Amino acid sequence: MSTADARWWRDAAIYQIYPRSFADDNGDGVGDLAGVRARLGYLRDLGVDAIWFSPWFPSPMADAGYDVADYRDIDPSFGTLDEAAALIAEAHALDIRIIIDIVPNHTSTAHAWFQRALTDASYRDRFWFRDGRGAAGELPPNDWGSIFGGPAWTRVADGQWYLHLFDAGQPDFNWDNPLVREEFEDVLRFWFDRGVDGIRIDSAAMVVKDPALPDFDPASPPDPHPWNDRDEIHDVYRGWRRVADGYPGGRALIGEVWLADPQRFALYLRPDELHAAFNFDFLGCPWDAKALRRCVDETLDAHAAVGAPATWVLSNHDVTRHVTRYGRTETGFEHHLRQTRHLAPTDLALGTRRARAAALLTMALPGSVYVYQGEELGLPEVEDLPAAARQDPIFARTGGADPGRDGCRVPLPWSGTAPPYGSGAPGWLPQPADWAQWTVQAQTDDPSSMLSLYRRALALRRAEPGLGDGPMAWLDAPADVLAFTRGDGFACVVNLSGGPVDLPAGAVLLASGPLDGGLLPADTSVWLRVS
Numbered sequence: 001m002s003t004a005d006a007r008w009w010r011d012a013a014i015y016q017i018y019p020r021s022f023a024d025d026n027g028d029g030v031g032d033l034a035g036v037r038a039r040l041g042y043l044r045d046l047g048v049d050a051i052w053f054s055p056w057f058p059s060p061m062a063d064a065g066y067d068v069a070d071y072r073d074i075d076p077s078f079g080t081l082d083e084a085a086a087l088i089a090e091a092h093a094l095d096i097r098i099i100i101d102i103v104p105n106h107t108s109t110a111h112a113w114f115q116r117a118l119t120d121a122s123y124r125d126r127f128w129f130r131d132g133r134g135a136a137g138e139l140p141p142n143d144w145g146s147i148f149g150g151p152a153w154t155r156v157a158d159g160q161w162y163l164h165l166f167d168a169g170q171p172d173f174n175w176d177n178p179l180v181r182e183e184f185e186d187v188l189r190f191w192f193d194r195g196v197d198g199i200r201i202d203s204a205a206m207v208v209k210d211p212a213l214p215d216f217d218p219a220s221p222p223d224p225h226p227w228n229d230r231d232e233i234h235d236v237y238r239g240w241r242r243v244a245d246g247y248p249g250g251r252a253l254i255g256e257v258w259l260a261d262p263q264r265f266a267l268y269l270r271p272d273e274l275h276a277a278f279n280f281d282f283l284g285c286p287w288d289a290k291a292l293r294r295c296v297d298e299t300l301d302a303h304a305a306v307g308a309p310a311t312w313v314l315s316n317h318d319v320t321r322h323v324t325r326y327g328r329t330e331t332g333f334e335h336h337l338r339q340t341r342h343l344a345p346t347d348l349a350l351g352t353r354r355a356r357a358a359a360l361l362t363m364a365l366p367g368s369v370y371v372y373q374g375e376e377l378g379l380p381e382v383e384d385l386p387a388a389a390r391q392d393p394i395f396a397r398t399g400g401a402d403p404g405r406d407g408c409r410v411p412l413p414w415s416g417t418a419p420p421y422g423s424g425a426p427g428w429l430p431q432p433a434d435w436a437q438w439t440v441q442a443q444t445d446d447p448s449s450m451l452s453l454y455r456r457a458l459a460l461r462r463a464e465p466g467l468g469d470g471p472m473a474w475l476d477a478p479a480d481v482l483a484f485t486r487g488d489g490f491a492c493v494v495n496l497s498g499g500p501v502d503l504p505a506g507a508v509l510l511a512s513g514p515l516d517g518g519l520l521p522a523d524t525s526v527w528l529r530v531s
């Protein structure tokens with residue numbers, strides 16, 4: 001690929017592939033690299049600039065691959081290193097970049113270092129092993145809970161405990177140990193040497209812990225926290241940036257940084273640290289004009305201060321699909337509310353109309369945009385998965401109270417009228433019987449489909465010089481209508497007011513739904529040429 005557009009990450013449209021659920025070529029019910037390679041043409045036609053792969057490494061799948069046993073290989077259920085190399089080359093030939101998911105906060109209990117640590121005390125300092133409290137060390141070393149539910153500590157045979165902020169199969173690394181730092185810089189080089197264009201950094205704000213491992217203090221502010229957003233973390237990413245900058249044209253570093261404070265968030269995006277980070281404030285934002293405008297303004301202000309591009313994200317493999325969210329009374333997303341909102345009454349037609357409008361909003365905003373596989377098909381969350389089918393550790397660790405994230409991870413429907421919709425075998429999670437309407441085949445030639453909207457919008461976004469990176473300016477608009485201009489004569493208008501409003505003057509380039517004469521209906525967006 002040319003290095004002339006070395007700043008591609010500033011305005012790319014990035015498609016997230018969750019490998020287990022994208023496309024199953026060998027008919028074992030689990031997606032694979034061969035399935036991706038066979039569908040690179042689909043992604044080229046969709047109009048994406050890059051693919052981000054959720055972890056593809058060997059893994060016991062305690063957390064669907066976010067428990068990595070070997071950072072330098074491919075899980076056999078997905079394929080081989082040679083297939084990964086072929087995939088990278090084929091994607092590059094189509095001008096599609098490859099981003100892979102590196103998980104530095106924790107590993108898998110199957111990782112060689114952890115296995116060694118179980119019997120060799122000299123390896124324990126690569127993790128957080130501690131003696132327990134209580135007369136016989138029978139109590140965990142502190143009161144931290146796992147983010148997935150239950151305690152954050154598990155006891156090993158000799159009586160010590162190890163820390164895992166997520167599942168017990170995911171021991172946390174000790175980033176105070178220089179061996180851990182060296183190892184990950186080497187892992188980055190391993191993949192960059194194989195042509196990978198960027199890294200998505202899992203749980204990026206959590207890697208450094210307060211070495212005293214103090215009990216959780218409910219009175220202290222949420223961040224910095226004994227295990228989140230500690231100031232020392234920035235040294236880690238400065239080191240990674242030096243590695244990335246050592247390659248011609250550089251390589252991109254994109255952080256998964258969940259922080260409430262936009263100023264602390266922006267610290268990760270200083271010029272010598274990460275290139276970009278996911279905008280979870282936008283993802284969680286309710287379908288509400290004032291909330292969205294506040295989010296856009298805060299996002300752009302925080303990013304401008306450090307010269308970084310904003311990112312716009314509506315869904316990913318961890319959150320309720322936005323077609324479903326937007327069809328409810330409560331349209332925002334927060335992890336801790338997932339269980340109370342599960343199975344809430346949902347108007348899917350309304351959610352879909354809003355999702356179409358939201359797509360045009362996100363693709364018109366300054367910066368890069370992420371598309372989670374299946375959102376371009378308008379897939380809803382699958383909420384009625386049987387308990388026996390659920391695999392997300394959150395479900396088990398909360399005793400079934402929290403349904404977890406399986407509902408957004410159901411394998412994509414490609415063709416046909418019944419499960420497995422074009423795959424050779426039933427998927428690892430069951431697909432609903434009524435998904436025939438959402439297959440790629442059903443939508444490809446339907447100009448009113450979600451897929452057609454995404455294709456047209458991404459093509460226009462690429463062709464329109466004012467879109468992507470660059471400034472925007474709000475326009476005066478009626479209450480609960482968002483209107484802004486980009487570049488020279490491009491405008492985006494989003495009507496969240498609940499009723500029709502006058503369509504501003506201009507030639508319609510694209511609308512998210514039917515227009516009503518000179519009116520822009522509720523929950524509809526339009527792109528206009530205004531000069």
Ligand code: NOJ
Pocket residue numbers: 063066067103166202203256317318
């Ligand atoms: C964030 C990932 O997106 C999520 O899927 C995973 O469970 C946790 N980090 C732990 O790796």
